[in-house]
Amino acid sequence: MAMNRGNAAQSREERLIARYFAPLAKHAGAFGLADDAAAITPPAGCDLVLKADGIVAGVHFFPDDPPDTVARKALRTTLSDLAAKGAKPLGFLLTLALPEGTGEAWLAPFARGLGADAEAFGCPLLGGDTDRTGGPITVSIAALGAVPQGKMLRRAGAKAGDRVVVTGTIGDAALGLLLRRDGSAAARWGLTRAARGGLAARYLVPEPRLAIAEILRAHASAAMDVSDGLAGDLGKLCRASAVTAEIEVARIPLSEGARAALSVEPALIETIITGGDDYEVVACVPPGKVEALRQQASAVGVVVTEVGAISAGEAEARFFDADGAKLVFARPSFSHF
Amino acid sequence: MAMNRGNAAQSREERLIARYFAPLAKHAGAFGLADDAAAITPPAGCDLVLKADGIVAGVHFFPDDPPDTVARKALRTTLSDLAAKGAKPLGFLLTLALPEGTGEAWLAPFARGLGADAEAFGCPLLGGDTDRTGGPITVSIAALGAVPQGKMLRRAGAKAGDRVVVTGTIGDAALGLLLRRDGSAAARWGLTRAARGGLAARYLVPEPRLAIAEILRAHASAAMDVSDGLAGDLGKLCRASAVTAEIEVARIPLSEGARAALSVEPALIETIITGGDDYEVVACVPPGKVEALRQQASAVGVVVTEVGAISAGEAEARFFDADGAKLVFARPSFSHF
Numbered sequence: 001m002a003m004n005r006g007n008a009a010q011s012r013e014e015r016l017i018a019r020y021f022a023p024l025a026k027h028a029g030a031f032g033l034a035d036d037a038a039a040i041t042p043p044a045g046c047d048l049v050l051k052a053d054g055i056v057a058g059v060h061f062f063p064d065d066p067p068d069t070v071a072r073k074a075l076r077t078t079l080s081d082l083a084a085k086g087a088k089p090l091g092f093l094l095t096l097a098l099p100e101g102t103g104e105a106w107l108a109p110f111a112r113g114l115g116a117d118a119e120a121f122g123c124p125l126l127g128g129d130t131d132r133t134g135g136p137i138t139v140s141i142a143a144l145g146a147v148p149q150g151k152m153l154r155r156a157g158a159k160a161g162d163r164v165v166v167t168g169t170i171g172d173a174a175l176g177l178l179l180r181r182d183g184s185a186a187a188r189w190g191l192t193r194a195a196r197g198g199l200a201a202r203y204l205v206p207e208p209r210l211a212i213a214e215i216l217r218a219h220a221s222a223a224m225d226v227s228d229g230l231a232g233d234l235g236k237l238c239r240a241s242a243v244t245a246e247i248e249v250a251r252i253p254l255s256e257g258a259r260a261a262l263s264v265e266p267a268l269i270e271t272i273i274t275g276g277d278d279y280e281v282v283a284c285v286p287p288g289k290v291e292a293l294r295q296q297a298s299a300v301g302v303v304v305t306e307v308g309a310i311s312a313g314e315a316e317a318r319f320f321d322a323d324g325a326k327l328v329f330a331r332p333s334f335s336h337f
Numbered sequence: 338m339a340m341n342r343g344n345a346a347q348s349r350e351e352r353l354i355a356r357y358f359a360p361l362a363k364h365a366g367a368f369g370l371a372d373d374a375a376a377i378t379p380p381a382g383c384d385l386v387l388k389a390d391g392i393v394a395g396v397h398f399f400p401d402d403p404p405d406t407v408a409r410k411a412l413r414t415t416l417s418d419l420a421a422k423g424a425k426p427l428g429f430l431l432t433l434a435l436p437e438g439t440g441e442a443w444l445a446p447f448a449r450g451l452g453a454d455a456e457a458f459g460c461p462l463l464g465g466d467t468d469r470t471g472g473p474i475t476v477s478i479a480a481l482g483a484v485p486q487g488k489m490l491r492r493a494g495a496k497a498g499d500r501v502v503v504t505g506t507i508g509d510a511a512l513g514l515l516l517r518r519d520g521s522a523a524a525r526w527g528l529t530r531a532a533r534g535g536l537a538a539r540y541l542v543p544e545p546r547l548a549i550a551e552i553l554r555a556h557a558s559a560a561m562d563v564s565d566g567l568a569g570d571l572g573k574l575c576r577a578s579a580v581t582a583e584i585e586v587a588r589i590p591l592s593e594g595a596r597a598a599l600s601v602e603p604a605l606i607e608t609i610i611t612g613g614d615d616y617e618v619v620a621c622v623p624p625g626k627v628e629a630l631r632q633q634a635s636a637v638g639v640v641v642t643e644v645g646a647i648s649a650g651e652a653e654a655r656f657f658d659a660d661g662a663k664l665v666f667a668r669p670s671f672s673h674f
Contacts, residue, residue: 029384031491034577036418036561037388037482039489042379047366050463051374052430052479056470081373093389095432095477126387133393135472140432142389142479145374152376154368224373240371 013130020111027091027124038126040091042146049087049145049152053078057136061204062180067106068113069204074139075117077227079208080279084225086153086217087145089121089210094128095140102137121210147217155240157222158284160312164245165290165304167209167280167297169255170230174275175268176203189264195257202255206279211300216283219293223283229274231329234282234317238310241284245317247308249273249327273319274329284310350467357448364428364461375463377427379483386424386482386489390415394473398541399517404443405450406541411476412454414564416545417616421562423490423554424482426458426547431465432477439474458547484554492577494559495621497649501582502627502641504546504617504634506592507567511612512605513540526601532594539592543616548637553620556630560620566611568666571619571654575647578621582654584645586610586664610656611666621647 022033029040042048055074057063065073075092082089094114098107118124123143147153176199179185186196209216209225216223222241226233230252238245249269254262262268285293290306297304319327359370366377379385392411394400402410412429419426431451435444455461460480484490513536516522523533546553546562553560559578563570567589575582586606591599599605622630627643634641656664 035422035492037386037422037424037489039384039386039422039484041384041486047376047378048385048481049374049376050428050430050481052432052464052477053466054432054434054468054475054477056434056468056472058471059469085372085374085376087374091387093387093479095389095391095479097391097393097475127389129390129477131391131393132396133472133475134395135393135470135475138391138434138470138472138475140389140391140466140477140479142430142432142477144385144387147376149378152374155372 016107016130020107021125021128024111024115024118024125027126030124030126033127040126045149046146047149047152049082049085049147051078051081052140052142054138054140056138063136065204067110070139071110071114072117072205074141075114076206076208077279078141078143079121079123079210080206080225080227082143082145083209083213084153084223084281085147086151086213087147088213089123090144090146091124091126092141092143093126096128096130097133097138098130099133099135099137121208151217153217153220153223155222155224155237158237158241158243158310159221160243160310161287162221162284162310163287163290163306164234164247164282164308164310165285165293165306166226166230166253166282167212167302167304168207169253169258170226170278170280171258171272171275172199172202172255173206173277174271175258175261176200177275177277178271189261191257191260195260198255199257203277206277208279209281209302212297212302215293215296216281219289220283220285223281226278226280226282227276229276230278230282231273231317231319237282238317239315242315243310243312244314245308245310247317247319249319250322251305251307253303253305270329274331353444353467357444358462358465361448361452361455361462364463367461367463370464377463382486383483384486384489386419386422386484388415388418389477389479391475391477393475400473402541404447407476408447408451409454409542411478412451413543413545414616415478415480416458416460416547417543417562417564419480419482420546420550421490421560421618422484423488423550424484425550426460427481427483428461428463429478429480430463433465433467434470434475435467436470436472436474458545488554490554490557490560492559492561492574495574495578495580495647496558497580497647498624499558499621499647500624500627500643501584501619501645501647502622502630502643503563503567503590503619504549504639504641505544506590506595507563507615507617508595508609508612509536509539509592510543510614511608512595512598513537514612514614515608526598528594528597532597535592536594540614543614545616546618546639549634549639552630552633553618556626557620557622560618563615563617563619564613566613567615567619568610568654568656574619575654576652579652580647580649581651582645582647584654584656586656587659588642588644590640590642607666611668
């Protein structure tokens with residue numbers, strides 16, 4: 001497609017693709033990125049689970065973030081959705097818009113990070129498109145997964161009596177972002193070097209919970225990934241399921257760093273619960289299945305914590321402190337808009 | 338995902354999606370865009386054909402292009418690939434990066450154009466993502482199609498003796514782009530108002546050749562869409578097939594406007610053959626099948642023209658003028674890079 005010819009060399013896009021991205025296209029149906037489209041045979045008896053997500057420099061990541069972490073974040077945030085929907089990844093398409101002058105120093109580590117994660121998560125690059133932009137680096141990923149027919153985990157499906165569980169720890173990425181923006185925060189919160197690094201890493205490179213996709217599908221009645229904050233995302237799940245979630249804030253699993261920060265600045269609880277970028281899973285699970293889910297997840301290295309319960313009606317998520325008082329958030333959910 | 342909270346309202350993205358895009362998500366598996374991912378059951382016995390493409394304001398379209406044409410171009414350029422690969426569309430995912438202040442005046446016609454084409458081409462919106470950007474409007478489409486297993490038309494597959502055919506007319510969009518940039522060209526070329534409008538329209542809104550996807554699959558040994566210019570794209574097909582194409586330039590089908598322009602400025606033949614944005618199909622067809630392809634395509638309103646033949650070896654595309662002289666292009670293929 002054409003608008004500006006610019007003054008670029010003839011086949012620079014082809015050379016760039018051949019050099020950096022073709023080596024990542026290990027699926028036979030990607031044709032080494034040497035055709036116009038990929039062709040893959042879907043697994044028998046499965047539904048396809050489809051999700052597209054974009055990240056933009058200056059909005060979703062810092063322009064000076066290491067390029068390998070940008071690639072990994074772009075892929076992982078999308079895989080996080082597949083995990084929460086109970087899907088096994090099949091592959092992904094990449095659309096990359098690059099400012100003039102984006103060269104090897106950025107592309108080589110970007111492709112390296114992308115390739116490492118594609119390998120680690122069994123999700124090969126199937127195709128894509130590289131374009132010039134007058135704006136910031138923009139990375140779009142469209143990922144394809146599979147679930148047994150009719151079995152995608154939905155936001156809808158939560159029932160009164162279900163328990164609410166979350167994976168991992170909540171709030172770390174939001175605190176990591178605060179640390180990035182406020183150089184004095186780490187000292188103020190009394191963080192160890194390790195705790196500070198841990199929070200920063202959670203912002204840079206999330207951990208999609210693909211290890212428990214099938215386990216979630218076996219036990220949960222509803223699930224979604226936490227990308228815009230636990231409060232807002234659980235609220236969306238409640239609205240889709242027409243139920244209310246009642247969450248005990250004291251039970252929300254926190255990392256050591258988050259605990260340290262919270263002990264100094266109790267108001268950070270709002271950042272933790274609403275800040276987003278967690279890429280953990282929040283799920284609703286019938287009471288009789290919680291222990292099996294917890295144990296099976298634990299066996300593959302994922303900690304699952306019960307944080308509350310679902311009741312009928314109202315379609316909202318309520319958070320209560322240790323005294324039983326309901327927390328009120330200035331803004332329950334993160335949004336770029 | 339979060340980096341800047343900005344000062345935006347809480348759920349503006351959700352409202353925007355509900356207002357403009359949810360009405361387009363007519364496939365049951367899109368869940369009205371009210372879940373995190375789509376779930377669709379792939380047709381039995383089929384391979385999925387997957388293609389992602391991005392367009393960026395100021396690069397692939399003019400920032401003041403009518404928003405409905407931007408949407409239609411974004412979808413159609415991707416559907417053009419599906420058509421050339423012989424695939425029937427199943428649906429698409431949309432990733433939209435919008436600058437601050439992109440409001441109803443842009444979004445309403447964009448969604449209207451997108452919805453009209455999704456309907457017209459039987460390719461429903463399945464999901465997507467809307468993000469803020471500090472740069473230009475960026476639209477990424479990941480489209481999903483289906484072909485019978487193993488039957489995707491490839492760039493590879495052309496054989497010595499095959500005829501080379503193209504759909505529609507070549508060069509119109511590239512001339513339309515020239516007209517857009519050079520206000521005096523229309524008068525210089527002596528174009529009628531209708532011819533001028535026709536060339537401009539071909540640049541703004543291409544016509545994906547989905548009507549003949551199945552017909553192409555039945556007859557062609559190799560095919561691709563012409564997006565970066567006939568010369569360069571046919572060259573790619575030749576390299577993938579390890580063959581040479583010999584094209585008689587006089588046989589390349591031209592619109593009335595292109596003929597008029599060419600009669601005044603014969604040098605425009607290079608723009609016509611290398612300019613790109615055609616979104617026609619170039620295919621290689623065994624000689625015994627050309628007439629059936631031509632007739633079946635004609636029956637659904639698509640003109641197919643034979644322009645040359647395939648011979649063994651060399652892996653390149655050669656263009657000859659009426660005197661049998663080989664044309665040499667400064668740059669055979671358009672590229673943004």
